Amino acid sequence: GAGVSQSPSNKVTEKGKDVELRCDPISGHTALYWYRQSLGQGLEFLIYFQGNSAPDKSGLPSDRFSAERTGGSVSTLTIQRTQQEDSAVYLCASSLVGGGGIYNEQFFGPGTRLTVL
Amino acid sequence: GESVGLHLPTLSVQEGDNSIINCAYSNSASDYFIWYKQESGKGPQFIIDIRSNMDKRQGQRVTVLLNKTVKHLSLQIAATQPGDSAVYFCAPLNSGGGADGLTFGKGTHLIIQP
Numbered sequence: 001g002a003g004v005s006q007s008p009s010n011k012v013t014e015k016g017k018d019v020e021l022r023c024d025p026i027s028g029h030t031a032l033y034w035y036r037q038s039l040g041q042g043l044e045f046l047i048y049f050q051g052n053s054a055p056d057k058s059g060l061p062s063d064r065f066s067a068e069r070t071g072g073s074v075s076t077l078t079i080q081r082t083q084q085e086d087s088a089v090y091l092c093a094s095s096l097v098g099g100g101g102i103y104n105e106q107f108f109g110p111g112t113r114l115t116v117l
Numbered sequence: 118g119e120s121v122g123l124h125l126p127t128l129s130v131q132e133g134d135n136s137i138i139n140c141a142y143s144n145s146a147s148d149y150f151i152w153y154k155q156e157s158g159k160g161p162q163f164i165i166d167i168r169s170n171m172d173k174r175q176g177q178r179v180t181v182l183l184n185k186t187v188k189h190l191s192l193q194i195a196a197t198q199p200g201d202s203a204v205y206f207c208a209p210l211n212s213g214g215g216a217d218g219l220t221f222g223k224g225t226h227l228i229i230q231p
Contacts, residue, residue, distance in 0.1 A: 004160070033218055042206065043161070045218030059218060091160050093219075103149055103210060106219065108160030 002026070004109035006092050012115045013082055021077045021112045025094030033106060034067055034077050035091040043091070049075065050097075082116045089113050129228040130197055138192045138225045140207035145188065147209035152181060152192050153221070156203045161221070164192070164205075194227075202229045 005024045013019050025032050034046040045059040049069040060066070064082075069075040079086055093106040130136045142150075148169035153161040167174045167181045167190070174181050180193040194201055206221035 035219070040223065042221035042223050043219055045220055048218050056218070093160070103151065103166070105163045108162065110158070110160050 004092055004094055004107050006090075006109040006112050008112060009110065010113045010115075012117065014117050015084060016081055018078065018080045019082055019114065021079075021090050021114070023075045023077070023092030023094075023109060025073065025075070025092070026107055027073075029094035029096055029107070030072065031095045031097060031104070031106075032069055032075050033093045033095075034075070035093065036061075036088045037091060037111070038088040046077070046090075079114075082114075084116050087114055087116045125225055126223065127226045127228065129230055131230050132199060133196055136194045136197050136201070136227060138194070138205050138227065140190050140192070140225075142188050142190070142207075142209040144209060144211070145185075146211050147188075149210045150181070150183060150190055151208050151210065151219075152179075153206045153208070153219075154203045155206065155224070156200075161206065197227075197229050199229050199231070201227060203227060 004026055007022045011019055030051045032049045036044045036046055047060055047067045048056040064080045067075060067077045077090060089111040091108055091111045093108045095104040095106045097104050128136060128138060151166045152164040154164050155161040165176045165179055165181050167183050169185060172183050178195045181190060183190045190207060192205060204224040204226045206224040208219050208221055
């Protein structure tokens with residue numbers, strides 16, 4: 001009964017470099033979410049995948065951010081040309097079904113702490 | 118627009134005491150409310166939910182109260198334990214749709230004093 005896993009747990013990078021963050025959702029969960037949590041702040045929604053539908057990218061802060069979900073399972077969040085303000089914990093969550101006006105519990109991973117120097 | 122739960126930042130209670138965490142929301146269309154707990158270094162974890170047709174719901178050592186008139190809800194934790202130390206978030210949702218991406222405010226940091 002593995003939960004949501006994320007890697008790496010910590011990432012330190014230099015300003016201007018690209019980073020990739022990985023999320024492995026709970027097996028069978030069709031919905032996958034990426035969030036950002038800056039220090040001492042709440043949760044900021046970034047992007048949402050549901051099955052084979054086009055993702056909801058409405059929360060992505062800039063075009064430097066992108067995400068993919070391959071085979072309906074593993075997802076990668078890519079941040080290009082990182083900036084210091086990108087420093088935050090990036091959380092991934094998955095749920096059984098997303099959308100349709102019914103809330104299905106989102107199970108969160110432990111997050112990836114990104115530090116941009 | 119978004120409706121984000123608004124919290125007081127910090128609450129400190131003695132171990133064994135009861136605690137009450139309050140949350141205000143602004144969107145009167147919100148009809149479903151969830152509470153999450155986030156321990157240090159971990160992702161948020163679902164605690165309890167309540168629908169707008171209820172004013173009280175109980176779980177194990179937790180009770181959520183909803184007052185739709187003043188757009189306020191509270192999370193009561195009975196007989197607090199060290200493991201209850203965490204940041205608590207409420208999220209008002211509209212079950213009518215949306216992307217279902219959650220938005221939390223800054224939450225309330227509950228500190229359990231030994």
